Amino acid sequence: xxxxxxxxxxxxxxxxxxxxxxxxxxxxxxxxxxxxxxxxxxxxxxxxxxxxxxxxxxxxxxxxxxxxxxxxxxxxxxxxxxxxxxxxxxxxxxxxxxxxxxxxxxxxxxxxxxxxxxxxxxxxxxxxxxxxxxxxxxxxxxxxxxxxxxxxxxxxxxxxxxxxxxxxxxxxxxxxxxxxxxxxxxxxxxxxxxxxxxxxxxxxxxxxxxxxxxxxxxxxxxxxxxxxxxxxxxxxxxxxxxxxxxx
Numbered sequence: 001x002x003x004x005x006x007x008x009x010x011x012x013x014x015x016x017x018x019x020x021x022x023x024x025x026x027x028x029x030x031x032x033x034x035x036x037x038x039x040x041x042x043x044x045x046x047x048x049x050x051x052x053x054x055x056x057x058x059x060x061x062x063x064x065x066x067x068x069x070x071x072x073x074x075x076x077x078x079x080x081x082x083x084x085x086x087x088x089x090x091x092x093x094x095x096x097x098x099x100x101x102x103x104x105x106x107x108x109x110x111x112x113x114x115x116x117x118x119x120x121x122x123x124x125x126x127x128x129x130x131x132x133x134x135x136x137x138x139x140x141x142x143x144x145x146x147x148x149x150x151x152x153x154x155x156x157x158x159x160x161x162x163x164x165x166x167x168x169x170x171x172x173x174x175x176x177x178x179x180x181x182x183x184x185x186x187x188x189x190x191x192x193x194x195x196x197x198x199x200x201x202x203x204x205x206x207x208x209x210x211x212x213x214x215x216x217x218x219x220x221x222x223x224x225x226x227x228x229x230x231x232x233x234x235x236x237x238x239x240x241x242x243x244x245x246x247x
Contacts, residue, residue, distance in 0.1 A: 001056040021061045028054030029124060076197060161186055164228050172215045181208040185221065186228050 001024075008016045032050035066084060070077045098119065102112030165186055169179035177198075184194045195205040218224055 001053040002060065005057075005060055018061075018064060021057050021064075025054045025057035025061065028057065078199075158187075161228070161230065168216070168228065174212065174215060178208055178212050178215075181205070182212055185209065185212070185224060186230055 005021065008020070028050045032047040032054065062084065066080050067077075069075050070080060099112070099116050101107075102115045102119075104112075106112055107115040108118075162183055165179060165183045168174070169182060174182060180198060181194055184197065189197070191202065191205050191209060194200075194209075195202050198205070200208075213219060213224075216224070216227060218227060224230075
């Protein structure tokens, strides 16, 4: 499943329909749990393949959505992915706890297997109902990139800005950290926001900004915007320019 996603992106580029991922994940799980047992001796390998492929597709989808949230809203990737991993681990632990409890207390007989099967069915039906009740993931989850949503143009502009910052960083021999700070400055982030997003001290953030200004031979944020061509993309001369915060 991972290889298929990689090949799809590599071959089709921006035209790749990421919606395929969430349209495939749950059906694979349904096939693995309900249809394949009728196939007899091949059920083990086939079911294992479908479960693994479905789980991988779901994991890829979750990572894409969270990466998109980080990119669009400036949420710290460390916090967001840490929360996701914690929720996943807690959910897995609760699942094992429920299964062990059902087996220990022989819930509904059969060593709790019937109860576990029913609980699995409920989980799949619930997830399927929630997922397929959405016209597409962009309607509620904000993952507009999955179907080329209305934010595609904005994302392209952000990528162009990132590319421009990379060009300037190479031309003026900025360090890797200074390039990161440059991109955040270009996105109109304040020094306070920069220090929080990069997990650095306020003095360190100001020092990076000061070094960038010195290397670029500029003195104000507006000069930085002019150098990067931010005004042409953002629309409106001087709109939203941020003060240089005592640098």
